[in-house]
Amino acid sequence: MKRTLRGFAPILLGAAIWPHLLTAETNAASLFKAKCALCHGEDGSGNTPTGKAQKAKDLRSEETQKKSDAEIAEVIAKGRNKMPAFAQKLKPDQIQQLVAYVRQLGKK
Ligand code: HEC
Numbered sequence: 244m245k246r247t248l249r250g251f252a253p254i255l256l257g258a259a260i261w262p263h264l265l266t267a268e269t270n271a272a273s274l275f276k277a278k279c280a281l282c283h284g285e286d287g288s289g290n291t292p293t294g295k296a297q298k299a300k301d302l303r304s305e306e307t308q309k310k311s312d313a314e315i316a317e318v319i320a321k322g323r324n325k326m327p328a329f330a331q332k333l334k335p336d337q338i339q340q341l342v343a344y345v346r347q348l349g350k351k
Contacts, residue, residue: 271340278329279341287348297325308349315342 276285282294287302289295300307307315319338322328329338 271344274333274337275341275344278332282326286351287345299326302345303349303351307345312342312346315345 275283280291282291282297282299283289283302284291284294289299289301291299293299316338318326319333319341320328320330333341
């Protein structure tokens with residue numbers, strides 16, 4: 244009985260971790276945390292040492308929120324001034340998820 248359990252443990256562990264790895268990749272919040280928070284802060288305020296140095300925009304501001312989804316997606320994809328371009332690093336649907344996430348930040 245003990246031997247069978249030991250044999251199963253790695254499989255059970257793998258099954259428990261795998262879904263987390265999958266959601267981490269598709270989840271907009273963790274995407275933002277991984278790729279954007281360095282400059283924009285987890286709350287989108289830009290209130291981080293790097294954000295202040297680079298003059299990152301407050302993504303919650305009216306200035307950002309009054310932009311269209313297409314304009315926001317374009318800045319993320321192509322970059323602007325110190326804002327890096329993400330078209331090579333993110334898939335188009337990930338950029339769309341981030342646009343939606345930027346909207347959510349503005350509502351908080
Ligand atoms: C290296 C720092 C840095 C990183 C990383 C970064 N940004 Fe930026 N971002 C900036 C800066 C600086 C600006 C202001 C650009 C300007 O002055 O035109 C900006 C501007 C923007 C704007 C435009 C806001 C407006 O009102 O025009 C959006 C949207 C944006 N960033 C989203 C993101 C998203 C989403 C990510 C993650 C995929 C991200 N940024 C990652 C530095 C960064």
